[in-house]
Amino acid sequence: MSKNIVYQGEVGAFSHLACLEHFPDHTPMPCRSFAQAFAHVRNGEAELAMIPVENTVAGRVSDIYHLLPEGGLSVIGERYLPVHHQLLAVKGATVEGITSARSHPMALGQVRKRLEALNITPVTDVDTAGAAKAVATLGDPSVAAIASTLAAETYGLDVLLENIEDSPNNTTRFLVLSTQAAMPALDAEPVVSSYVFKVRSVPSALYKALGGFATNGLNLTKLESYMVGGSFNAAQFYIDVEGHPESDAMVHAMEELAFFTESVTHLGTYAAHPSRGLGKV
Known part of the structure; x- marks a missing residue:
């Protein structure tokens, strides 16, 4: 497998910068689309993908949540990049x-x-x-x-104004994807687990599905919904949980989640970024 890392965009994109900063031993490889980036990793042309999922100012990158459960890749890490425009x-x-x-x-x-x-x-x-x-x-x-x-x-342009972002804390969160899952040990550093699930069509299903995380003392740091199947009646949810799938708390929470859902997909478990300031869960 080639030691390439793919990103969406032209040379000089912020995703390119994230690749250079976090994986300096890999060769950055630009792609026209997120789907193409996923494909290059799946077919072995690249080892990793660096994919943006959210920004502290502009919010989520919506296309990604449709690709993640269908893309055939595992999330093996998260990276944060301060963005200066x-x-x-x-x-x-x-x-x-x-x-x-x-x-x-x-x-x-x-x-x-x-x-x-x-x-x-x-x-x-x-x-x-x-x-x-x-x-x-x-x-x-x-x-x-x-x-x-x-x-x-790269393109021979002058910088007329530096750092024009509206927020001084403008930061983009990236997920690192691979064909091979990289489950950390249960007693290793604090971790985050990402899932996609579809709730059953029963009253209060989402409330009940998520109740297990609260009763087991687990913190959900992200909950996103998006429509699937071309219908307004079918919603899928993406969550990030500060916890390891093999911990007792997560096992109990996932049992409750499974009871109120039609499907659950584990996207990956990976080391929490230091900025989260977590202890072991």
């Missing part, structure tokens, strides 16, 4: 002359207030680095990109 333009451009800025919708959501203050119109693009590449190709000094310093270096 730069206003990039062709050489000779000025801030005063910029009328529009291109970037990925998630990035635009993270600089919304700053763009409004500058009277710059946001324009959606496929990804941050792709926007930088497009601005470089276009050569229009009135059009900017919101992207990384790596993108500026």
Whole structure:
């Protein structure tokens, strides 16, 4: 298996930065889509995938929750990347002359207030680095990109304004995916377990399904719902739980969850990021 790590986006994307920072011994490999990134890992062209799932300002990356239960990969880790957005333009451009800025919708959501203050119109693009590449190709000094310093270096753009994100704590959480699960030992470091489940169609099913986590003292750090099967009547849920599947508390909680659900998929158990500040569960 190749020692590649895949990410969605062009060279210079923030996912590219996350790969360089957290897996410097792997070769980053860009992909057109999240689905393509999953496929490259499944077929052995890459060992790992670095996939963003949520941002502290812009919220969740919705496409991922549909792919995770169907993608055939296991979550083996989580990584956090502080995200600093730069206003990039062709050489000779000025801030005063910029009328529009291109970037990925998630990035635009993270600089919304700053763009409004500058009277710059946001324009959606496929990804941050792709926007930088497009601005470089276009050569229009009135059009900017919101992207990384790596993108500026890659595509020969000037940084007109640094760190224009609305929040100083702007951070993106990534999941590291592999074909091979990597279950930590029960007595190892604190862990997080991720699951997808579909509740049974009975009154209070979600409330009852999640009750086992509360009664067993387990902390749910994430609960997301999304529609499945093209129907408004079928919802699937994604959860992150601070706990190990083999602990007594988790065993009891999962028994209760299983009773009120049609299906439960374990996506992976992995070491908790240090920023969570957890003790063993």
